[in-house]
Amino acid sequence: xxxxxxAAGLLxxxxxxxxxxxxxxxxxxxxxxxxxxxxxxxxAFEEICGCxxxxxxxxxxxxxxxxxxxxxxxxxxxxxxGLDTNLTAAAAETGLFAQHGLEDRDFDLPxxxxxxxxxxxxxxxxxxxYDKTRLDEVPTSFEALAALPxxxxxxxxxxxxxxxxxxxxxxxxxAYGDRAxxxxxxxxxxxLTVTKGWSEAYGMFLEGEADMVLSYTTSPAYHLIAxxxxxxxxxxxNEGHYMQxxxxxxxxxxxxxxxxxxxxxxxxxxxxxxxxxxxxxxYPAVTPAGGLPDGFDTLITPDTALIxxxxxxxxxxxxxxxxxxxxxxx
Amino acid sequence: MARRAQPIGxxxxxxxxxxxxxxxxxLGTLAAVALRAEGGTGLAAADWxxxxxxxTQATLSAGFSCLLxxxxxxxxxxxxxxxxxxxxxxxxxxxxxxxxVAVLGLLAVFxxxxxxxxxxxxxxxxxxxxxxxxxxxxAHVFFNLPLATRLLLQGWLAIPAERFRLAAALGxxxxxxxxxxxxxxxxxxxxxxFVVVFLICMTSFAVALTLGGxxxxxxxxxxxxxxxxxxxxxGHAALLSLIQFGLCGVAALxxxxxAVPSAFGSGLGRPLARWDGDRWALRLADAIWLCLGALFLxxxxxxxxxxxxxxxxGLPVQVYHAALRSxxxxxASAAVTLALAxxxxxxxxxxxRALGGALLAAGTLSIAxxxxxMGTGLFILLFPLADPTALALPVTATVxxxxxxxxxxxxxxxxxxxxxxDFGKLADSLDIHGFSRLRLVxxxxxxxxxxxxxxxxxxxxxxxxxVIALFADQGQAxxxxxxxxxxxxxxxxDAAGAALLLLILSLGLFxxxxxxxxxxxxx
Numbered sequence: 001x002x003x004x005x006x007a008a009g010l011l012x013x014x015x016x017x018x019x020x021x022x023x024x025x026x027x028x029x030x031x032x033x034x035x036x037x038x039x040x041x042x043x044a045f046e047e048i049c050g051c052x053x054x055x056x057x058x059x060x061x062x063x064x065x066x067x068x069x070x071x072x073x074x075x076x077x078x079x080x081x082g083l084d085t086n087l088t089a090a091a092a093e094t095g096l097f098a099q100h101g102l103e104d105r106d107f108d109l110p111x112x113x114x115x116x117x118x119x120x121x122x123x124x125x126x127x128x129x130y131d132k133t134r135l136d137e138v139p140t141s142f143e144a145l146a147a148l149p150x151x152x153x154x155x156x157x158x159x160x161x162x163x164x165x166x167x168x169x170x171x172x173x174x175a176y177g178d179r180a181x182x183x184x185x186x187x188x189x190x191x192l193t194v195t196k197g198w199s200e201a202y203g204m205f206l207e208g209e210a211d212m213v214l215s216y217t218t219s220p221a222y223h224l225i226a227x228x229x230x231x232x233x234x235x236x237x238n239e240g241h242y243m244q245x246x247x248x249x250x251x252x253x254x255x256x257x258x259x260x261x262x263x264x265x266x267x268x269x270x271x272x273x274x275x276x277x278x279x280x281x282x283y284p285a286v287t288p289a290g291g292l293p294d295g296f297d298t299l300i301t302p303d304t305a306l307i308x309x310x311x312x313x314x315x316x317x318x319x320x321x322x323x324x325x326x327x328x329x330x
Numbered sequence: 331m332a333r334r335a336q337p338i339g340x341x342x343x344x345x346x347x348x349x350x351x352x353x354x355x356x357l358g359t360l361a362a363v364a365l366r367a368e369g370g371t372g373l374a375a376a377d378w379x380x381x382x383x384x385x386t387q388a389t390l391s392a393g394f395s396c397l398l399x400x401x402x403x404x405x406x407x408x409x410x411x412x413x414x415x416x417x418x419x420x421x422x423x424x425x426x427x428x429x430x431v432a433v434l435g436l437l438a439v440f441x442x443x444x445x446x447x448x449x450x451x452x453x454x455x456x457x458x459x460x461x462x463x464x465x466x467x468x469a470h471v472f473f474n475l476p477l478a479t480r481l482l483l484q485g486w487l488a489i490p491a492e493r494f495r496l497a498a499a500l501g502x503x504x505x506x507x508x509x510x511x512x513x514x515x516x517x518x519x520x521x522x523x524f525v526v527v528f529l530i531c532m533t534s535f536a537v538a539l540t541l542g543g544x545x546x547x548x549x550x551x552x553x554x555x556x557x558x559x560x561x562x563x564x565g566h567a568a569l570l571s572l573i574q575f576g577l578c579g580v581a582a583l584x585x586x587x588x589a590v591p592s593a594f595g596s597g598l599g600r601p602l603a604r605w606d607g608d609r610w611a612l613r614l615a616d617a618i619w620l621c622l623g624a625l626f627l628x629x630x631x632x633x634x635x636x637x638x639x640x641x642x643x644g645l646p647v648q649v650y651h652a653a654l655r656s657x658x659x660x661x662a663s664a665a666v667t668l669a670l671a672x673x674x675x676x677x678x679x680x681x682x683r684a685l686g687g688a689l690l691a692a693g694t695l696s697i698a699x700x701x702x703x704m705g706t707g708l709f710i711l712l713f714p715l716a717d718p719t720a721l722a723l724p725v726t727a728t729v730x731x732x733x734x735x736x737x738x739x740x741x742x743x744x745x746x747x748x749x750x751x752d753f754g755k756l757a758d759s760l761d762i763h764g765f766s767r768l769r770l771v772x773x774x775x776x777x778x779x780x781x782x783x784x785x786x787x788x789x790x791x792x793x794x795x796x797v798i799a800l801f802a803d804q805g806q807a808x809x810x811x812x813x814x815x816x817x818x819x820x821x822x823x824d825a826a827g828a829a830l831l832l833l834i835l836s837l838g839l840f841x842x843x844x845x846x847x848x849x850x851x852x853x
Contacts, residue, residue, distance in 0.1 A: 029799065029811070034648045035819035056719055059799050062559040067800075069562055070366070070706065071713060090562070153442070158539060160556035192442070193461045194544045196536045199817035200430055204540075206822050207434060208443035222820045281820065321560075325376065328544040 021051045023259045026077040028064050029057040030280075037272075037279040044271040051259055060197065061163045061246075065091055072096070073253055078260040081121065081248035081267075085307065086166055088118050088247060089314040098252040100264055108287045109245065110305035118247035121267050122282035125241035125302055126167045127234035128154060128212040129219045135211050141238045142172065146186030153192035155201045155210040159321060162197040163244070168214050170313055171242030173320040174306040180320060184327035191328065217241065217299050218281050225278060225295040233300070240304025246282065340764060345677020348670040349692045355732045356696040359707025360571050366710050367565030377570065380548045385577065387463060387538060387549070388531035391470030395527045396520060398471065399478035402623040404512070405616035406479070407486035417620075418483070419841045421476045421627050426789035426836045427634075428810045429536040430817070431829040435630035436469055436541075438637070445629065465541035470534065474527040476627060480782070481526065481740060485519035486512070487778075488748065504612060525585035526740055529578050529697040550574050554700050564706075571703045578698030582691060631833070638830025641823045649828050652812035653835060656792055659727045659808060660839060663791035664784045666731035671738035671783060675746040676772075690739055697736040704729060705797035722801035726808065730791035737786055741779040749775040781847015789840040793832060809835070 032038035032055040042053045056077070058067045065087050068080055073096065083091050091097060099116045107113050109123055128145075130138060135152070139145035145154070157165035173180045192210045195201040205213035212235065220232040248267060250260040266272055273284035277293050284292075308316065406418065424432055439445050442457040450456035460468055489511055497507050535551035542548075550570055557567035674693050678686035696704075708725060712718050718725070749772050757763075757771045773780070795810045807815060809832050816825040 030815055030818035033807070033812075033815035033819060034646065035815065035821060063800070066558055066562055067709075070709060074713070076717070158545075158552070160552065160560045161539070166560075188544075191544060193465075193540060193542070195540045199814055200433070200536070200540050202820070203430065203434060203817055203822055203825075204437065207437060207441065209437055209441050219820075226820070279819075325545045329379075329546050 021256055021259060022054055023049070023051050023078050023256050023263060024054050024056060024076050025079045025081055025263065026056050026058065026064060026068065026075075027080070028060045028082040030060075031055070031082055032057045035279065037275045040275045040279065041272055044275075045263060045266050048266070049259060049262060051256075053263075061087055062161075062166075068096060069094055075251060075253075077251050078254040078256045079248055079250055079263050083118065083247055083249070084163055084167075085243075085245045085247065085310050086163070086170065086313045086317070088115070088249075089310040091249065092117055092310070096251055096253070097249040098254070098257070100250060101261065102264060102268075105268060105286075107285050108283075109285060110243065111307055113245075115247070115310070118249045119264055119267065120245045120247050120285040121272070122276045122280055122285055123243055123245040124216040124218050124282040125243055125305070126164060126171055126214060127217040127219075127237070127241055127300070127302075129205070129215045129232055129234050130212045132231050132233050134208075138233075138235050140236065142175065142183050142187065145190060146183065148190065150189045152190055152212075153210040154187075154190050154212045154214070155192050155204050156194055156214045157198055157201050158194045158196060159317075159324065162195075164198050164201075164214055164216075165194070166317065167242055167244050169320045169324055170308055170317065171306060173316055173323075174242055174308060175237075175239040181323040181327050184324055185330075188328050188330070194328075216244075216282070217302070218277075218283065218296070221277070221293075221295050221299055222281050224298060225293060230298075236300045236302060240306045241302040243305050243307045244282075245285075245307070341673060341676035342680055344673035345675075345680075345689060348674045349677075349689050352670060352696055352732055352735060353692050355704065355708075355729070356699045357575070359704045359711070360568055360575070360699070362707040362710045363564050363571070363703055364568035367563075367568060371563060371566050373569065373573075376548070377550075377553055380550050380553045381573065381577070383538075383547060384532055384549045384551075387466045387470070387534075387547075388528045390463070390467045391474065391531040392524050392528035394467060394471045395474040395478045396482075396524045398475055398623070399482050399523065400516065400520075401619040402475070403479045403482035403486060405619045405623075406483055408612070409616050409620070415845075417624060418480075419837065419844065420631070421479060421623070422786075422789075422840055422844075423476070423631055423833065423837050424472050424627055425474065425476045426786070426793045426840060427473075427833065428793045428795060428813065428829075429540075430814070431634060431793075431832065432473065432630070433469065433537065433540050434637075434829075435634040436472055438633035439629045440465075440468065445633075461541055461543040463542070463547070465543065466534075466538050466547060469537045469541050470527075470531045472627065472630065473537070474530060475623070477530075477737070478523045478527055479623070481523040482516070482519055484741065484779070484782075485515045488744070489515055504609070521585040522740060525581050526697070526736065528581055529694075529736070532574065532578055532581075532698065533700060550577075551700055551702075555702055558702060558706065567700075567703060567706075571700050574700060575695070575698045578695075579691075582694060634826075634829055634833055638826040638828075638833075641827030642830050645824060645827045645831065648807075649809070649812055649816075649824070649831065652807045652809045653831060655723065655806070656809040656832075657835065657839075659723055659730070660788040660792040662724075662727040663730040663734070664788035664839075664843070666728060667734050667738050667787035668780065668784055670731065670735055671742050672746075672780075675739060675742040676768075678743055679747045679750045690743055693739045694736040696732045699733075701729070701733070701797065704732075705800045708797065709800060718801050719806075722798060722806050723808075725801060726794075726798045727791065729797050730794050731787060733794070734783075734787035734790045737790075738783040741782050741786075742776065745776050745779045746772065777847045779847070781844050785840040785843030785847070788843060789836040792836040792839060 030036050038055050045053050058064045061082050061084050064082050068075060097117050100119050107120060113120060139148060156168055159165035159169040172183050176183050201213050202215060204210060217234040220234055223229040223232045250264060254260045268286050270288045273286050274288035276282055276284040437444055440458060440460050447457035493511055533551050535549055538547050538549045539552055554567045554570045557563045674689060678689045709718055712721060753771050757767050762770055793810060798808050798811050813825055813828045816828055
């Protein structure tokens with residue numbers, strides 16, 4: 001007799017849940033962490049949607065795309081949040097994404113946004129972060145960095161395993177084009193090591209292993225706002241800084257298309273955008289009414305924003321990788 | 331003798347079944363990835379460079395680990411001193427640490443702003459630059475010297491005490507003891523230890539990358555990673571993974587060919603007394619080796635403790651939830667490991683040497699598996715059947731168990747074989763079979779390796795980031811994943827506290843099980 005009761009109980013529970021529609025959002029791991037934007041975003045959206053918002057996390061942006069590709073049309077995802085513009089061309093090629101239909105939006109981005117499939121939710125500039133109390137001469141360009149004494153060391157991330165690493169690769173390529181290989185050769189003596197991902201590199205920098213680390217112009221804001229420490233700064237480079245724009249898209253076969261669209265719309269609202277600066281430590285794609293948090297005004301603002309359009313990034317990255325590998329393997 | 335079939339009837343199918351399950355998880359997941367591939371590219375020059383670098387660093391790392399382990403293990407085997415058991419447990423710590431924690435600990439000692447540099451710079455030397463092949467080897471020796479030491483120490487302890495008594499009665503010099511007792515033991519144990527360390531280093535990725543200095547230090551595992559994440563070329567990833575299996579297979583075969591059973595015959599399991607080590611020169615030499623080994627392994631741990639201690643009390647509550655989740659996964663993983671390893675070791679002891687060897691080799695194969703390929707393969711296999719997110723923790727426990735199986739077999743199989751060889755005939759003549767035989771004859775002799783196996787697999791599972799990162803959702807973070815999330819959120823100080831918590835829990839689990847296995851055993 002126990003089994004029918006149990007089955008009925010389970011069935012009842014499932015039916016009770018079925019009353020509340022579930023919106024599944026795939027994202028990268030640090031977004032859903034207790035210290036990321038995830039918890040606040042979930043609470044705010046569930047207040048207005050009458051739904052159950054469920055985040056599913058997968059490594060970083062590249063791992064996220066790999067997961068979507070593996071799952072294909074059977075994916076449970078309704079929305080994918082956390083790809084960047086270097087990945088969107090490959091994401092669009094999967095044919096899994098729908099057009100967002102939210103055309104007339106204004107973004108506070110340094111570049112124009114024209115993509116009918118993906119919508120940006122935050123952005124940042126890659127930059128080398130240093131400790132003001134330790135570095136005597138702050139380089140103002142890649143060439144100036146290369147010209148510094150060899151004992152000035154930087155830690156970078158591997159482009160094959162991390163999105164910031166890939167960003168640096170494209171930064172050098174966008175700034176120097178055919179001279180990229182030469183620039184890498186100049187940088188080579190300064191590269192202490194190359195790490196798997198951002199966390200390892202940033203950890204090594206904070207431990208004092210290197211003078212500079214490839215991170216974001218917004219990194220010093222964390223130390224200032226969360227730790228009251230103003231010793232960290234980002235070096236402004238004359239050739240401009242490469243941008244990372246993080247985007248989200250709606251899955252075409254989603255069984256909750258209306259909710260998914262509502263989520264994308266919500267993503268650009270104040271409730272979502274105001275959480276971004278002090279949880280994801282990036283610039284919001286739409287500046288909230290209250291403006292940016294105190295401390296963001298101390299950050300450097302590059303004169304030139306460098307970025308490859310989605311298709312172009314995919315086209316140059318293999319050449320750039322080969323140049324990088326050859327220069328650093330010598 | 332008809333009832334003799336009974337224990338075979340239990341042990342053999344169970345062992346073969348376990349072996350099959352392990353094969354499915356290692357090669358089966360690879361096949362799943364390969365079948366899912368569309369096209370795929372052949373091997374490029376960069377892949378061969380990765381193969382060469384991988385072989386070079388793995389050979390050097392295994393060589394140094396084993397060489398140093400001979401001296402450290404001999405000193406540990408010859409000496410009794412207060413705190414010896416604690417030292418042996420602590421020495422095991424590096425092996426079970428998550429890579430990033432261990433690397434930061436190592437850098438705090440050997441890095442550019444580490445203790446060593448701080449000591450050398452006033453002398454006009456340094457700072458020390460360990461990045462490059464030397465850094466990779468240093469880190470791998472740090473990770474694997476404890477394992478090699480434990481494996482060799484087990485070899486020393488497996489020499490029956492009666493042999494040393496006899497040697498003392500015959501007036502053997504330390505040289506004679508080395509030639510007649512220690513050399514044959516080393517000849518049988520060293521190749522296995524070398525291969526185990528070699529295989530672990532073969533699949534290294536984050537260590538080799540972080541301390542390798544750049545693209546020169548590309549390992550096969552990174553090339554596999556690149557195929558997945560950068561190129562999404564599953565065929566290429568499967569091909570590289572197959573090469574990894576091939577290279578590891580060749581290494582393992584070589585070890586089997588070189589290793590010779592030591593054949594000491596049976597002893598009565600008496601406590602070990604070493605009359606041969608009683609000279610002051612040997613005492614001094616042993617003391618130096620123990621101090622060097624302890625300094626090398628414990629200083630980085632001390633730095634992890636020093637950095638984390640202040641932040642341990644104020645850790646966010648989510649870290650403790652993650653720790654609890656990790657404990658459950660670790661205990662489950664330890665149980666699964668033993669449930670796989672014991673039947674396999676029993677079956678291997680029953681089978682003919684070649685067949686038994688093949689079974690053990692199948693169980694050891696998972697050491698050559700790329701965790702990324704295994705995780706992705708499992709994902710491909712499970713996705714059509716169930717929600718991978720719902721299975722995240724059980725899958726993590728299972729994969730962790732399979733990953734620690736090679737170490738479990740290394741510890742268990744020789745002990746089972748020896749117990750069967752020494753007491754099997756007696757047990758047969760007394761008609762002790764089935765579970766009574768396991769309980770009365772085998773387990774009392776297996777307590778030490780069983781304790782070691784449970785402790786090691788629980789601790790390894792505790793520190794493993796593994797497949798959880800591929801499967802997890804918001805509320806399922808294990809402690810290592812939570813540690814990475816803290817780092818990704820810039821909270822390096824909380825991360826240092828979490829790293830210490832992880833160290834304490836891993837070591838605590840290892841100590842509990844290992845000690846349980848050693849109660850009344852004089853180690």
